[in-house]
Amino acid sequence: MSLAHRIIPCLDTDGGRVVKGVNFVGLRDAGDPAELAARYNSEGADELVVLDIAASRDRRPTFLETTRRVAAELAIPLTAGGGIRSLEDARSVVRAGADKVTVNTAAVERPELISELSREFGRQAVVLAIDAKRLDEHWDVMVRGGRESASLDALEWAKIGVACGAGEILLTSVDRDGTQLGFDTPLTAAISRSVSVPVIASGGAKLPEHFAEIFSEGAADAALAASIFHDGVQSIRELKQFLAACKIEVRLPC
Amino acid sequence: MKVTLLDYGAGNVASVERALQRLGVASQRSNSAESLAGAEAIILPGVGHYGALVRALDQQNLRAALVDALHRGVPFLGICLGLQALFKSSEEAPELQGLHVLPGRVCALPANVKLPHMGWNQLDRKRDSQLLSGISADSFFYFAHSFAVTDSDFPPCASCTHGAEFAAVIEHKNIYAVQFHPEKSGDAGAQILQTFLRLAA
Numbered sequence: 514m515s516l517a518h519r520i521i522p523c524l525d526t527d528g529g530r531v532v533k534g535v536n537f538v539g540l541r542d543a544g545d546p547a548e549l550a551a552r553y554n555s556e557g558a559d560e561l562v563v564l565d566i567a568a569s570r571d572r573r574p575t576f577l578e579t580t581r582r583v584a585a586e587l588a589i590p591l592t593a594g595g596g597i598r599s600l601e602d603a604r605s606v607v608r609a610g611a612d613k614v615t616v617n618t619a620a621v622e623r624p625e626l627i628s629e630l631s632r633e634f635g636r637q638a639v640v641l642a643i644d645a646k647r648l649d650e651h652w653d654v655m656v657r658g659g660r661e662s663a664s665l666d667a668l669e670w671a672k673i674g675v676a677c678g679a680g681e682i683l684l685t686s687v688d689r690d691g692t693q694l695g696f697d698t699p700l701t702a703a704i705s706r707s708v709s710v711p712v713i714a715s716g717g718a719k720l721p722e723h724f725a726e727i728f729s730e731g732a733a734d735a736a737l738a739a740s741i742f743h744d745g746v747q748s749i750r751e752l753k754q755f756l757a758a759c760k761i762e763v764r765l766p767c
Numbered sequence: 768m769k770v771t772l773l774d775y776g777a778g779n780v781a782s783v784e785r786a787l788q789r790l791g792v793a794s795q796r797s798n799s800a801e802s803l804a805g806a807e808a809i810i811l812p813g814v815g816h817y818g819a820l821v822r823a824l825d826q827q828n829l830r831a832a833l834v835d836a837l838h839r840g841v842p843f844l845g846i847c848l849g850l851q852a853l854f855k856s857s858e859e860a861p862e863l864q865g866l867h868v869l870p871g872r873v874c875a876l877p878a879n880v881k882l883p884h885m886g887w888n889q890l891d892r893k894r895d896s897q898l899l900s901g902i903s904a905d906s907f908f909y910f911a912h913s914f915a916v917t918d919s920d921f922p923p924c925a926s927c928t929h930g931a932e933f934a935a936v937i938e939h940k941n942i943y944a945v946q947f948h949p950e951k952s953g954d955a956g957a958q959i960l961q962t963f964l965r966l967a968a
Contacts, residue, residue: 516929517887517907554953559887585785590909590951610781612814612911612951635815637883637911680883709878711885734881764887764907 517764518728518756519559519735520749521713522742524549524583525566529575532566533740540566543743547582553742556749557766560590562615562683562737566658568596577609584610592640592683600629607634615683617642618656621663621670624677631678640713641679643667645700646687652700659687667700668707675708682712683737689717693741696723701731713737719746721755728761768968770794771806773833773849775813775823779950783812783846786950790961800832808967809833809841812950813848817873817914818860820848830866837868837942842967844960845944847912850937853944859914869939871919876912880930883913888927888947890935896924898936898943898962906955908935908947915946 524531524546531549532540543549550561563583565576573596580593593606594615603614614634620626620641630639644659645652645667652667663670671682684704686697696714705712711734714727718738727733741747753763770787774780774796787794794810797803811833813820824830837843845853854865857873865873876882887907892899915933916923923934927946937944943963949956 519886588786588951588953588957612779612782636913637885681885709882711881
């Protein structure tokens with residue numbers, strides 16, 4: 514009996530639709546967010562993440578409506594984010610039904626945002642999203658959808674974020690994202706072993722073996738993927754059965 | 768039946784409301800002592816900081832009405848912080864007093880495990896439980912907390928372990944409480960809510 518490793522489908526949304534891309538570019542339509550949410554909820558997903566990838570001010574009402582529609586379908590926790598710049602932005606997604614909020618670029622620019630959210634909603638509701646890219650012997654933090662370097666060491670930033678009040682880290686490997694070559698195990702292990710909060714690994718998943726590896730060698734507490742679930746390349750149910758057979762603790766759907 | 772959802776400002780009130788709606792039960796939000804006086808069943812959801820909940824109960828003059836309802840025998844379900852509030856105090860806000868209808872303290876979970884205790888975990892059954900009747904022994908429930916009741920003489924119906932063993936399901940007369948979030952725990956969680964509503968009816 515111990516805490517199960519979580520499988521988390523991610524809905525990257527734009528204008529009320531789920532989209533997908535490779536290495537943060539080249540987007541195409543992947544379906545209706547509420548329909549996908551309902552499917553993942555019943556297939557045994559442990560949580561769901563919904564992101565506003567455009568994160569532009571004028572599309573904010575559409576994203577909040579998407580969050581409401583998705584939340585209505587779920588009996589599991591929902592994390593929402595993308596373009597959260599202020600406490601007020603966070604309140605609006607929480608009011609729309611999110612249990613947790615992710616912050617990324619705005620937190621790099623103003624780390625106090627993490628503390629503000631943590632005070633208001635509690636640490637368990639604050640997810641620091643870090644997009645990391647290999648640079649020589651370390652990992653560099655990338656911002657603005659993975660396009661720009663923040664000239665910040667990912668390991669250091671993770672520790673600062675936790676000290677500020679983040680309750681979880683959503684760690685995306687920019688190098689692996691969209692490649693389907695597997696999660697970035699060295700990156701995930703390095704971050705997971707140096708912070709006290711759970712780490713969600715993201716970027717590069719395709720095969721069940723990738724998930725087994727990131728939970729064992731990568732020390733991830735949860736793993737997130739998008740297109741392989743949307744396309745039906747990987748069913749959540751079968752993935753969990755595979756992991757259980759590998760003696761990795763998961764919550765098997767009934 | 769009139770289910771009163773104590774809305775002191777916590778984030779998960781709407782989630783509990785939605786979960787009850789899915790079960791076909793209408794609930795009403797309340798933050799007044801008067802409505803607690805007429806409540807037929809009370810649910811206290813809670814997530815976040817213990818101090819925020821206890822302060823809100825005092826600032827909104829809800830403490831006395833809530834304790835009175837508990838003593839009157841009104842069926843009560845505490846969720847997460849709503850469980851913790853039943854005890855004497857918490858290390859998370861040592862300067863404040865809990866409702867103290869049950870003996871014991873809320874303590875920080877040990878730092879040798881990842882905190883918050885976030886995700887799906889199983890229960891260790893300790894004694895007969897009405898809330899858990901019909902729930903299979905290997906069911907998982909969703910937890911999201913860093914503090915828990917680890918220091919109490921009150922025997923829980925079920926415990927859970929993350930770094931330390933803590934009370935996960937509590938039943939005492941009309942008082943029911945769970946440390947996990949039934950509103951976020953899939954079918955098993957929905958069944959627990961349904962059972963509470965049946966017990967309260």
